[in-house]
Amino acid sequence: MKYIEQDIKMYIQEKEYIDTAIIPLVPYAIHDDQEMVLTSFQQELMNLYSHQLEQRLKGRIFLFPVYTYLKNSLIDNEIERINHVIQEVKKQPFNEVFLLTFDKQWRKQSSSIEGELVWLPAIKSGNLQSNEVREVIRSQIIDIEELIKESWS
Amino acid sequence: MSNKKNNQVSRRQFLNYTLTGVGGFMGAALIAPMVGFAVDPLLKGEKSGDFVYVLDVDEITETPQKVSFQVDQTDGWYESKVEKNAFVFYDSNGDILALSPVCTHLGCTVDWATEKEDEFFCPCHDGRYNAEGENIAGTPPTEPLHEYTFKVEEGKLYLSPETHARGGA
Numbered sequence: 452m453k454y455i456e457q458d459i460k461m462y463i464q465e466k467e468y469i470d471t472a473i474i475p476l477v478p479y480a481i482h483d484d485q486e487m488v489l490t491s492f493q494q495e496l497m498n499l500y501s502h503q504l505e506q507r508l509k510g511r512i513f514l515f516p517v518y519t520y521l522k523n524s525l526i527d528n529e530i531e532r533i534n535h536v537i538q539e540v541k542k543q544p545f546n547e548v549f550l551l552t553f554d555k556q557w558r559k560q561s562s563s564i565e566g567e568l569v570w571l572p573a574i575k576s577g578n579l580q581s582n583e584v585r586e587v588i589r590s591q592i593i594d595i596e597e598l599i600k601e602s603w604s
Numbered sequence: 605m606s607n608k609k610n611n612q613v614s615r616r617q618f619l620n621y622t623l624t625g626v627g628g629f630m631g632a633a634l635i636a637p638m639v640g641f642a643v644d645p646l647l648k649g650e651k652s653g654d655f656v657y658v659l660d661v662d663e664i665t666e667t668p669q670k671v672s673f674q675v676d677q678t679d680g681w682y683e684s685k686v687e688k689n690a691f692v693f694y695d696s697n698g699d700i701l702a703l704s705p706v707c708t709h710l711g712c713t714v715d716w717a718t719e720k721e722d723e724f725f726c727p728c729h730d731g732r733y734n735a736e737g738e739n740i741a742g743t744p745p746t747e748p749l750h751e752y753t754f755k756v757e758e759g760k761l762y763l764s765p766e767t768h769a770r771g772g773a
Contacts, residue, residue, distance in 0.1 A: 461710070468710055468729055468744075510710025511728035600727055 452513045453505055462513065471512045471599060472545040474536065474566070475501045476552035478522040486522055492576045493553045496588075499579065500571070501551060503592050508599065515540065518550075526556040530563055537566045547602050551595070567602070569595060655755055655762035659692065662759065664700060668693040668716045668724075668735075675765040690752050690763055691716060691724070695736050702752040703737045704767040709744040724749065737770075 452458040452469055462469055475497045480486035497517070505514040518536065520529050537548050548566035550557070553573035561568040571591060577584050613621070658671045668691035677686040691703045703724075705713050712728040719725040723740070724733035732740040737749035750767040 465710060507713045508728055510707060510712040510726070603727075 452509060453502075454514065454516050466543070469511055469513050470544075470546040471508075471602070472515055472540045472543075472548045472566075473501060473504065473512050474515045474533075474540070474548065474550050475517045476533070476550050476554060476557060477517045477519050478554050479519060480522040482521075482523050488576070490522055493573050495579065496573060497551065497553065499588065500592060500595070503588075504595060504599075507592075507596060511603070512599065513545065522554075526560055530560055534563075534565045537564070541565075547599075549599060569598065571595070655764050658690065658702075658761055658763050660759055661700075661756055661761055664692055664694060664761065666694045668703070670705070670716070673763065677765075688763075688765060689713070691737070691749075692761065700754065700756070700761065701737070702754045702761075702763055704750040704752060706750065706767075707731050707745060708739065708747045708749060714749065 707726040714724045714726045731745040739745040753764040
């Protein structure tokens with residue numbers, strides 16, 4: 452399910468079946484040109500990953516709107532905000548909350564986050580249409596899918 | 605003079621008629637393309653007639669094979685390429701069947717023979733379908749897997765991007 456009207460209406464009726472939340476954590480940069488290039492590419496990549504994942508497991512996962520923050524802001528300050536989001540999400544209720552990110556900064560803090568952090572190694576910039584890149588992405592998506600399915604069993 | 609006036613169009617009337625006429629044409633020329641653009645997505649309609657080649661008929665077996673193909677999808681203004689998947693196989697009557705992998709419960713993607721050898725299985729809520737794609741009673745799905753319209757030409761199988769529910773299953 453996605454955060455669009457059509458899916459939300461279905462979600463409200465079928466809440467008992469949709470128990471897993473996905474929140475992509477996506478940084479963006481303004482302070483540095485190089486960082487802008489990097490984060491924008493990762494943003495595109497995350498969009499691809501999360502939508503593919505949503506498509507494959509549509510009936511049980513809920514893809515929330517992207518959680519964004521400035522790349523050069525202190526990650527410690529983000530912990531409180533993301534935990535607040537997670538608490539609200541769990542009230543719905545959602546049993547599992549997965550946070551997807553390419554940003555390494557979160558890893559050090561993973562113990563203080565109230566959701567399941569899934570850090571993915573990002574491929575370097577490249578053509579998202581090329582077959583090799585697609586193959587890499589496909590296998591990574593299958594890995595995440597397995598991880599999510601494990602939490603269900 | 606008065607007789608003449610009855611039969612003839614006066615200068616004033618003539619100008620009125622011609623200006624209205626010409627003005628009308630000019631207005632139409634301006635507005636028609638605008639209306640055209642405004643309803644453009646409606647005029648194009650669904651491109652359901654576009655069949656896409658997926659595989660040769662002699663490659664089809666009795667075991668479902670997963671094939672993927674790309675179609676252009678238009679959501680109003682937004683056009684994008686979308687990858688679609690299908691399970692293609694011969695059913696027990698020897699007819700070709702091209703099933704959509706979208707679970708009829710809540711739309712997850714089902715897989716063939718992951719849980720049981722000859723069943724389709726949905727990982728989300730353990731939905732099961734038999735080898736013909738019919739939902740197994742007691743599992744969440746309420747109807748059989750949907751089917752793609754297909755056509756065979758010169759030994760090649762083409763699928764339409766549209767799927768439909770299967771009757772009488």
